[in-house]
Amino acid sequence: METLKNAILNGLYDQRYRGHELLSPALLSSQDNEQLWLSLLRELLTCRSFTWAVAFITPNMLVPFKVVMADLAAKGVTGTIITGDYLGFNSPRVFAELMKIPNLTVHIVQTSGFHAKGYFFEHGDYQTAYIGSANFTRSALLENVEWMLRVSSATDAALTDQLRQQLTVLTTDSQVLDSDWLTAYRTCWVPPVHSSAKPAATPITPNAMQKAALGELNALVAAGANKGLVVSATGTGKTYLGAFAVKAFQPHRFLYVVHREQIARKSLASFRRVIGGPASDYGLLTGERHDWDAKYLFATVQTLSQPDTLAQFSATAFDYILIDEAHRVAAPSYRRVMDHFRPQFWLGMTATPDRPDNQDVYAAFDYHLAYEIRLQDALEAGMLAPFHYVGVQDYVTSDGETIDDTTNLHRLVADERVRYVLQQLYYYGYCGSQARGLVFCSRQAEAKELAAKFTAAGHPAVALTNADRPVQRRAAVRQLEQGALEYIVTVDLFNEGIDIPSLNQIVMLRNTKSSIVFLQQLGRGLRKYPGKDYVTVLDFIGNYKNNYLIPLALNHDTSRDADRAQAETRLPGIIGVSTINFDRVATDQILQSLAQTKLDSMRALRQSYQELKNKLGRVPYLYDFYRYGSTAPQVFADNNRLAYYGDFLVKMGERVALGSYESGVLSFVTKELLNGKRPHELLLLDELLKNGRCSTERLATRWQEAHAYNTPAVRQSVMDILSLNFFDVKAGKTTKKARYGSQPLITLKADEYQWNPDLAAALADDTTFRRLLADAVTTGLALSQQYDPTQQFTPYQRYDRQDVCRLLNWPLDVSAPMYGYRVAGDECPIFITYRKTDADRRNAVYDNELQDGQSLRWYTRSPRHLDSPEVQQLLAGVSTGKPAVTLRLFVKRSDAAGKQFYYLGTAKIKPDSVREEQLGPKKKAAVGMDLQLDRPLAPRMYELLFD
Known part of the structure; x- marks a missing residue:
């Protein structure tokens, strides 16, 4: 003890x-x-x-x-x-x-x-x-x-x-x-009495996400665009966002179009609260009301689309038109409306633009996707009802078989499985006095049988499929809301276009085949509702090959990084006050699925590219992937089969014809700078792209504006990087410098940075090259936001050995021969792989007594002795508490994590722990010492790396 x-x-x-x-x-x-x-x-x-x-x-x-x-x-x-x-x-x-x-x-x-x-x-x-x-x-x-x-x-x-x-x-x-x-x-029991005093009415102002969306919409209008689309998850305040946008535009007349009169009435009240003005300015155009002359007119599409009604308005009667539930625009009624009017601006708003019926919502708004409010951001902002997601093991038969992709229908609806499902629903419960649940299953026959067996067990349920008429669906929803039903069992029918705010359970009894569909189904229960404090989401996880999609979708993880996905599965997640939980068996099943999947395969990248191209209506670039894509831009940079993003575009059938020099420059920026781990080079390139030249004073200002540190060492390092001298080391049969074009990208004369002449000429002559370079720089600056620009390394971010050489301002990339550590001047980065595959490899051998997140046992390479110069350099000043060398610890869990190590911070050697030891079967001499982190490891990082 x-x-x-x-x-x-x-x-x-x-x-x-x-x-x-x-x-x-x-x-x-x-x-x-x-x-x-x-x-x-x-x-x-x-x-x-x-x-x-x-x-x-x-x-x-x-x-x-x-x-x-x-x-x-x-x-x-x-x-x-x-x-x-x-x-x-x-x-x-x-x-x-x-x-x-x-x-x-x-x-x-x-x-x-x-x-x-x-x-x-x-x-x-x-x-x-x-x-x-x-x-x-x-x-x-x-x-x-x-x-x-x-x-x-x-x-x-x-x-x-x-x-x-x-x-x-x-x-x-x-x-x-x-x-x-x-x-x-x-x-x-008498419920506690809470104060019923209502706060005084305060003006409604945009939240952070609404401000960002408004900025993008205003930019579209300023650029002369005629249309724009905002994708906003159900319950995230898109009505108020629309009102703010209209208020900013200040139209002479405004038209709001939706498919239900109830929505039109509610929206009218919301718009008036935001915009203000006399009641006479606001009117309805429905089956019962015809306020033809209202300045702000809220219309149902059923009434507005009638030929006699459209004839009452000239094509330019409204200078701003908002289409709510814009995923419906392919319907004939909406097409008649859009074909008739010619406003200055069309705004479409929807929660579900990605539709299974191939209707291109993006095309209807000229592929101007102004903004997308994502589920995770909306949850963290408190816009939606919190949820507790529980991934539980699906039913296991007496002979040990678990539900999988090939399971027969009779097993899916077997009495034993239904009892198991109902037991889990009872155990995990719901918010409120009665269950109001939506159950997604895989087959129509399964839905009908499950609904019958739920009902027989005392849980009234009804099955709804695409064979049921809208009137039947509306009746079922009404029964659920009134408490006559506890569950609606369906097969993908209610992925979108359904609004049951009182839902308190979402039950998933099917394989997750699409992240989009998974989030659509999850989102069905997240609209806020009086008395609904949370939603219980129960996902029955079988032996499905696509299980790996679940943690990726829940965490909006676009990194396609297997190590990160494993961590998201093993460690409980929290989004705002929502929790993500997997039971032990479900965790193992997801990890098995991850082990069998190559997340960053070319096939996966191709699919992600095509999805984004369909969304944008044009060739997507790296910054588009950063903003909207299902793949992070860094994935393309890390792919060894691609020199730069243009290579990928060629594989996708796009025409990109660049010379070898331009390709080399793009490869350099993509492979070395796009990660954003240091913004300094990117800020200089950005300034040169904008102005063609940049004084040292202007560069200092750009760095200061970005809160980036500025020292003589980093200024020299930036020149070493952009001159490519840093890469002038052997890398296979050639040097990286040769691969990147050999020539310095920039010159520095009389305190002014400029492009080298060949690069300046290429940028002037080739618009494709300029666009790809600007895209890489812009994306790199966006990615740099996740790092602290005030210091060389951000705790708990990941770096590889070459990153460390660059960020320590070393003149050359010496990562290849570095192995476990390198003592250079007053710096010594140490790289530790916690779980080695070979028991005989003994660098980073841990003393179990010290696995405390603060100190660990570490050994020098062998042969080393206490009097070895390298060891003496490490120990200089340690006994007095003033070490001459700064030790920086970088750790990864295993070699399966790839080349990236988590930065844990600086550490000091405990003087009384230093000993020369004989290690390994050959008893080679090495010096062991206890390293104590200056900053105790966060518990979550401890679990991620050492548990």
């Missing part, structure tokens, strides 16, 4: 004792960029048992809690929650949900005024307690500013004994939650 002892002394006595990221006493705060729930979850996953004493519990944290409890049940781990009825805060629903968890015992404290907030975890030879301000509520664990003190202690410690005594007293003065107590509580 020496580790625990040192950790306690480090936290409570003297920081010079070795700390431990997971054991040292610590004050945890939600302000430290990690929600408190993740800390508790980490303890749950590793404990032998737990006891929590928490006064307040809300249903909106119980779904992710149930996921981990189900996994703990499989390991035989149990827990206890001690709570009470103080102030009536805990609803009967909370207690009913807790009773569903078989490996949890709940005690109800009988003493009045119970207001404790403590979490106690038993780990065997030590215990950990979290005590502070946070109850077990979503607000406390995911949103609020809360403090929790974490303290670990040994089994025989006085603090441990005191905690046990307090918990024993609470348990003694309590009763076990059972149905009798719950019945009595439900009878007398």
